[in-house]
Amino acid sequence: MSNKTDISGGVANSGSGEDRAAFGFRDVAVAEKQGLVNQVFDTVATRYDMMNDAMSGGLHRAWKDAMVAWLAPPRHPRALWRALDVAGGTADVAFRIADKVGANGEVIVADINTDMLTVGAERDAKRFKPRTPCHFVTANAEALPLPDNSVAAYTIAFGIRNVTRRRQALAEARRVLQRGGRFMCLEFSQVDLPIVREFYDVYSFNVIPWLGQQIAGDGEPYRYLVESIRTFPNPGRFAAEMEREGFENVSVRRLTGGVVAIHSGFKL
Ligand SMILES: C[S@@+](CC[C@H](N)C(=O)[O-])C[C@H]1O[C@@H](n2cnc3c(N)ncnc32)[C@H](O)[C@@H]1O
Numbered sequence: 001m002s003n004k005t006d007i008s009g010g011v012a013n014s015g016s017g018e019d020r021a022a023f024g025f026r027d028v029a030v031a032e033k034q035g036l037v038n039q040v041f042d043t044v045a046t047r048y049d050m051m052n053d054a055m056s057g058g059l060h061r062a063w064k065d066a067m068v069a070w071l072a073p074p075r076h077p078r079a080l081w082r083a084l085d086v087a088g089g090t091a092d093v094a095f096r097i098a099d100k101v102g103a104n105g106e107v108i109v110a111d112i113n114t115d116m117l118t119v120g121a122e123r124d125a126k127r128f129k130p131r132t133p134c135h136f137v138t139a140n141a142e143a144l145p146l147p148d149n150s151v152a153a154y155t156i157a158f159g160i161r162n163v164t165r166r167r168q169a170l171a172e173a174r175r176v177l178q179r180g181g182r183f184m185c186l187e188f189s190q191v192d193l194p195i196v197r198e199f200y201d202v203y204s205f206n207v208i209p210w211l212g213q214q215i216a217g218d219g220e221p222y223r224y225l226v227e228s229i230r231t232f233p234n235p236g237r238f239a240a241e242m243e244r245e246g247f248e249n250v251s252v253r254r255l256t257g258g259v260v261a262i263h264s265g266f267k268l
Pocket residue numbers: 034037038041086087088089090091092093110111112113116139140141142156157158159162163164
């Protein structure tokens with residue numbers, strides 16, 4: 001079963017008092033950022049999956065597999081085991097989780113962009129006899145339309161850097177998690193080796209926008225994606241942000257020489 005509900009959370013105030021946000025390398029008003037991010041994903045939605053493969057040479061699949069393997073969803077949960085994949089887009093991560101859980105599993109895919117969710121829901125309809133349902137919900141990571149303590153796992157892949165008030169999103173993640181529940185974030189990170197970093201920079205700032213132009217017909221959204229990676233905190237700083245919001249046993253795994261990092265933390 002698959003359904004798609006519009007219960008967008010709107011914009012919540014983090015109470016941080018900050019009125020500016022980074023949109024790639026641009027400094028924009030907080031109130032402006034989400035609209036700009038939405039435009040990016042409106043533009044790329046139908047080509048998003050194809051571009052992911054082209055940009056990463058298919059590596060994004062292995063990174064997502066690694067996050068779900070580390071999460072280790074239960075094969076045969078005795079009671080309902082619910083996962084929430086936020087900024088879930090076209091549902092790549094949700095399907096991986098759903099495929100691992102047997103009966104008694106459920107995955108909610110939440111994303112602010114209905115175009116991305118529509119692609120995900122269409123893919124879901126073509127899945128072969130799924131045992132674990134995926135539900136599609138339009139929602140802002142900063143104001144999730146879910147009750148407190150309602151999910152066993154919260155995942156977010158390549159999503160958190162697009163969120164305007166990261167602190168608010170982390171607080172929401174912790175609120176909806178059950179005690180003992182796990183938060184996992186897969187995100188682009190910082191490459192260690194200077195020589196690899198140089199190659200990576202040339203590739204990111206030149207080849208990726210060019211691929212965007214060729215495949216999606218517009219290079220600009222991909223310039224934003226590359227810039228937003230550079231403005232995201234390094235693994236130590238993001239781990240500290242998680243701890244500040246109350247996550248415990250925080251740990252990090254870096255993959256592909258630091259191109260991406262997976263953060264894990266628990267609500268205990
Ligand atoms: C790079 S895509 C990642 C999609 C998917 N998780 C994946 O790994 O393929 C980023 C997603 O974040 C979503 N997004 C951006 N801001 C959001 C917010 N405030 N709340 C929820 N989703 C958001 C976008 O609509 C987009 O689908």
